[in-house]
């Protein structure tokens with residue numbers, strides 16, 4: 754199972770319940786602003802503590818309130834690409850990528866050259882994050898997440914606020930990641946077009 758959740762989180766003043774199972778390679782999580790999409794990603798990554806319930810990702814139980822399971826974030830194996838990318842501003846692109854590699858817990862994962870090639874960022878390795886375009890930042894953030902050898906990927910609105918050409922390019926890369934690398938992906942999106950193109954299963958939070 755890619756993702757199997759039935760949990761309640763409460764980041765603000767109202768509880769949010771997420772209940773879905775997906776065996777898709779790429780699952781889209783959609784819903785209106787404030788529905789709780791980012792909160793669900795945070796709960797899976799382990800940075801937001803559910804009130805109750807159970808979270809399974811890539812076949813591993815990450816949280817189960819009844820069984821007393823609550824893996825710390827670093828033991829969950831999430832490759833998390835945040836909405837605002839969050840590259841380290843004081844490290845060049847290459848150092849951002851090697852940071853990801855240091856977190857990798859498995860050998861035999863795809864190497865840096867392959868990831869750099871897949872995401873088309875070879876010419877950016879010596880650059881500072883502040884000098885990158887929005888699309889370049891997203892590509893570096895996805896590369897860094899992939900180099901952690903994640904067991905699953907969480908992508909929070911990776912195409913938002915990119916122009917049409919850059920969004921198309923990044924969508925094609927996400928398609929390749931979906932098809933060529935076997936890590937389940939949970940993608941938050943506001944775009945029906947993006948969801949239609951990339952997702953094999955769609956989950957709606959209301």
Ligand SMILES: Nc1ncnc2c1ncn2[C@@H]1O[C@H](COP(=O)(O)OP(=O)(O)OP(=O)(O)O)[C@@H](O)[C@H]1O
Pocket residue numbers: 764765766784785786787788789790791792793
């Ligand atoms: N740290 C916080 N403190 C208080 N309330 C929060 C916090 N984080 C989230 N919330 C609230 O929890 C609800 C869900 O927020 P969340 O960011 O998960 O929604 P979302 O579906 O990802 O929204 P968007 O599409 O606008 O990014 C919102 O009402 C939000 O205001």
